[in-house]
Amino acid sequence: MQGNEACAEGAFYAGCRFFAGYPITPSTEVMEIAAARLPKMGGVFIQMEDEIASISAIIGGSLGGQKSMTATSGPGFSLMQEGLGFACMAEVPCVIVNVMRSGPSTGFPTGPSQSDVMQARWGTHGDHPAIVLTPASVQELFYETVRAFNLSEQYRMPVILLYDEIVGHMREAITIPAPGEVEVIDRARPSCAPHEYKPYDTYHGDVAPLAAYGDGYRFHVTGLYHGADGFPTNNTKLIEETGQRLLRKVDNNRDKICKNEELYLDDAEIGIFAYGVSAKSAKFAVKELRKKGIKAGLLRPMTIWPFPENAVEELSKQVKTIIVPEMNLGQIVYEVERVAQGRCEVKGVLRADTEPIKPAQIIESITGNGFFTASSKMSELMVDRDMLDG
């Protein structure tokens, strides 16, 4: 099964019955599968006129009570930013898939990249929380899609699934768990009398229960700062409180949201911090380095936002160097540097020529002199793409 297909399957498993989208490479298959499968399940599939409409429609669909999703890539994701902010502010659960492609603007549509990691965090305006998951294999994509829905329902906010073209188009055999085997979380619904319902009443915690339009709880939703009852406010204290609460929802639950994979970290002297497809090369590199007697280890975040600060901090206290391979010209490497605070050296292994980072490139950055960037001796470093599946 292909990555994009596994993503759609994961969504259906999680209970997604509403998909609105607009085609763009390399995410299109997610939408095509939704178009084929959802009508059979009695769900809603609609092809909208653009990405702005798509994210708007899924927010509307979610408020109508359905678990909703859209999928896009680079330029489409840029168009969705305002809607993403709305979903944060209005606390509407939904899942947005961004299969990263290469370059600003139309760039290189069929080429992979990891260059939307900052857009996924800071693309929309204003202060807001973000949950962004970075799966690295087809099977994991399935599970992480389910987790994306669970997190969005639990924290009442948009969750972004961020992976690159290689993961999206990679084919691997996967097992789809039986219904009930993997936990599926649904948003809390109000239990109070309709006239007592306040959609942002956080009396019982930072996340309020969410009614669906048409269930008898008539409520107001706005993208303006609002009080517990959902109505606009210009009360500075309330505005500050709401902003803080939105951030707190994620900050206070970092441990539950962050999920990392670790490989040979126990005695590592050199740490590699890699996510998504680059982690596949990193894994291979770590194994090769160990064969050479070099104590390398891998920290792979499956949640890139909130940034796994605790894990990186620990790593920075333990190792001499942290290597950050990523398919962009420097994004997450600066986050690692920020958290490491000079406790160790932090080096990026970067490339943005639509070719994946090769294990040899990572190895060279450790054993050779200096580290490689986009244009470095590519012919010498070529590794077959298939190897990435290892």
Add this chain to the structure above:
Amino acid sequence: MSTQTEETRPLAKKKKKVPFNYSPYVRGGKLPHIWCPGCGHGIVLKSLLRAIQLSGLSQDDIAMVSGIGCSSRTPGYVDFNTLHTLHGRALAYATGVKLARPKLKVIVTTGDGDALAIGGNHFIHACRRNLDMVVMVYNNSIYGMTSGQSSPTTPQGTTSTTGRYGSIEPTFDTCKLAQAAGATFVARGTAYHFQELEKVLHEAIMHKGTAVIDIIDACPTYYGRFNKYKTPTEMMEKIEKEGTVSVKQAEKMSPQELEGKLLRGIIHKSDRPEYLDEYNRLLERVQKK
């Protein structure tokens, strides 16, 4: 929660007038509204509430969706399921709500800038799909909320903060646009002809499919001031009363007499299949296999 009382019975059929009771529809504590004195938005809202009552819809079964603008503040004041979205995006949100909850009657309140400029693409595609919803375009020929810039319906030659020397851009005719794009109910009303507007809105609510109503409204604060109307009343009379003719009146008028006037009333109606009906037929078809 207030319930409907006898006082809320429809006026239309009664000989003896009972004052209309707006209170069940208005959210407690949310008034006064933000609209300027003399603004037509409040009159339009009154006509809408009366039309809703006439249609017998329960408040639970209505979802009101808006974009951003003065007119888009409407949902904040009324006790329905309400959604105040992003500038221009009301129709796309409304599409999501309706598809997720088909039993809801979706009413969109939007401005001329909201619907036809930033939301122009959503507007034509909503009309094309013919999903069951009522789209009320509060057309005041200007951007009210951002203090008086030109909009796609600003008449050529008139003044705004971004059309200081007279707008040179041709204007959109909301109704022609809606009809061409495929809306199956197209009408025009004005805040001045508020009783007529109530009837048109009632018919729009009863219609199954996308119903677009272009509502000629006046923004005295900006459009009126820039274009030298002395009072809101003068503005209403010139723009809404003299600037429009009913579809019936128009039949007897010559092309010369009709020049510069907008048609009022139901302009177009057809019974092309509604989107959700089509979708449900599709579901039946694919689920049989």
